[in-house]
Amino acid sequence: MILHICGAADWAEVGEGGEYRPSSLEDVGFIHCSDFGTAHLPANALYRGRTDLVLLEIDPAKLGVPVRWEDGEPPHPAGVWFPHVYGPLPHAAVVGVHEFGEVDGGGFRLPSSLAHR
Template structure:
């Protein structure tokens, strides 16, 4: 499974999901369970309106590529990038993604496996 950070209101289960980055960069930024906190803390610290789309890569009908982040992660982490709209059938769950009391994010307990 891979994860995508979005706002609660941006996901609609009756339509393919298109992040703004699909139009500007050609792909939807995603993370895995061990790296989702990295972009969350870098880009969204303190935001309280976020959700995580849990995506089954086997249900995608567009290419998925693992690539270095931009800027590259100092520890060499690679991230999954989805090259097209995400079909509703590929989103197996939507999870609230609140920050902790310090405004920083960590993987929600419901996803810790």
């Protein structure tokens, strides 16, 4: 499984049978994703203070488009690579939607609904 951070309202607009197309798909040609151990990195770097986020749990086998593991832009200082989805995200590929907010004391951590996996 891979994960994608997005606004709850953005995901709510994608109906059954629909596709999610964030602006990054047009801007850079792919959808930025993370794995269970790295979702907090882009969240802490880009989404501090946001209270409207969800974490989409995606089954890559249901995507029907390529997923490539690549370094970030700019590359992460620790050499972390992230999964990039090269096409729209079909609603059917999302197997879970999890609230994703900062924890007490600040910063993002994997939601408890995913932490046991």
